[in-house]
Amino acid sequence: MHEFTARPLDLPAVGVAESPQWHEDALWYCDIEAGGLLRFDPEDGSLKRWTIDGALGSIAPTDGGFIAGTSRGFERLSIIGDQLERTLLAAPFDAKPGTRMNDGIADPAGRFWCGSIEPERPGLGRLFCLDKGKVRVVREGFRTVNGLAFTADGRRLFVSDSHPSVCKVWTVALDDDGIPIGNFTLFVNLSEFGGRPDGATVDEDGRYWIAASDSGRVLRLGPDGRPDMTIHVPTTNPTNITFGGPNYRTAYITSLKPGGKGNAYAGMVFTVDLPVAGRSPDRYIC
Numbered sequence: 001m002h003e004f005t006a007r008p009l010d011l012p013a014v015g016v017a018e019s020p021q022w023h024e025d026a027l028w029y030c031d032i033e034a035g036g037l038l039r040f041d042p043e044d045g046s047l048k049r050w051t052i053d054g055a056l057g058s059i060a061p062t063d064g065g066f067i068a069g070t071s072r073g074f075e076r077l078s079i080i081g082d083q084l085e086r087t088l089l090a091a092p093f094d095a096k097p098g099t100r101m102n103d104g105i106a107d108p109a110g111r112f113w114c115g116s117i118e119p120e121r122p123g124l125g126r127l128f129c130l131d132k133g134k135v136r137v138v139r140e141g142f143r144t145v146n147g148l149a150f151t152a153d154g155r156r157l158f159v160s161d162s163h164p165s166v167c168k169v170w171t172v173a174l175d176d177d178g179i180p181i182g183n184f185t186l187f188v189n190l191s192e193f194g195g196r197p198d199g200a201t202v203d204e205d206g207r208y209w210i211a212a213s214d215s216g217r218v219l220r221l222g223p224d225g226r227p228d229m230t231i232h233v234p235t236t237n238p239t240n241i242t243f244g245g246p247n248y249r250t251a252y253i254t255s256l257k258p259g260g261k262g263n264a265y266a267g268m269v270f271t272v273d274l275p276v277a278g279r280s281p282d283r284y285i286c
Helices: none
Strands: 002-005 017-023 026-031 036-041 046-051 056-062 065-070 074-080 083-090 100-106 112-117 125-131 134-142 145-150 156-161 168-174 180-189 196-202 208-213 217-221 227-232 238-244 250-255 270-273
Touching: 017 056, 017 100, 017 196, 017 238, 026 056, 026 250, 036 056, 056 112, 065 112, 100 145, 112 145, 125 145, 134 180, 145 208, 156 180, 156 196, 168 196, 217 238
Parallel strands: 002 227, 056 100, 145 196, 196 238
Antiparallel strands: 017 026, 017 250, 026 036, 036 046, 056 065, 065 074, 065 100, 074 083, 100 112, 112 125, 125 134, 145 156, 156 168, 168 180, 196 208, 208 217, 208 238, 217 227, 238 250, 250 270
16 A cells, blocks of 8 residues: 655635646636635646635536536636636526535546535435536436546546445446446445545546545545555545646645534645646536
């Protein structure tokens, strides 16, 4: 087991930092509940922030800005000058208190996959796929959709449920149109190693990195679902990981404040250099 320790960046803590993306030589991420879109430039240490009404669950790059999962559904966020403009593309659920999009990611074919949190819906959360403006439901029955990641060829999807009663990651093969082939199969029950599965990514070797919330760690899992690398984070609830920098060997890890509290590092962003490289984030194609 190879072990590493991440250090905090000199950035303000937020309630729930999520969906880190390395885009145009900067780190972008969300302040979910406050609706914040943040851009950190490691070169000069600057931080910019834009804010929308409602929650901002996740983002992925697209032409002229980002595709986003929000409390309204799927939106396009365009940055024009210093202004952020938003356009609603699809609303797959009724806007109700507590209902919003959560984890989201683009795939190598240019689709955007995003999971919902729907506490008032009998079927609970759903995993959606947005493909050139059209929405389809991929799978239902989640409490809290998380852990979305794809292999570099786009032919395999990973998805988790981070609710304390579930703590599992599944995987499924996909056809060229992003339609699951066969059933979702269990990849790992993360409770076996401690923590709940949160945000995830896949590195250049096809290994799956998952934020193990409640445990203060990010784990790299091999094909057998067992960890072979660990990043220790100085707070209990890391939320997601991405790779950036000129060679994609710098990991950036977001975190949250559990119950609005936690230790002095809760809700901060962390970084560590690694001996393996990640991939640049895939883009949504409008």
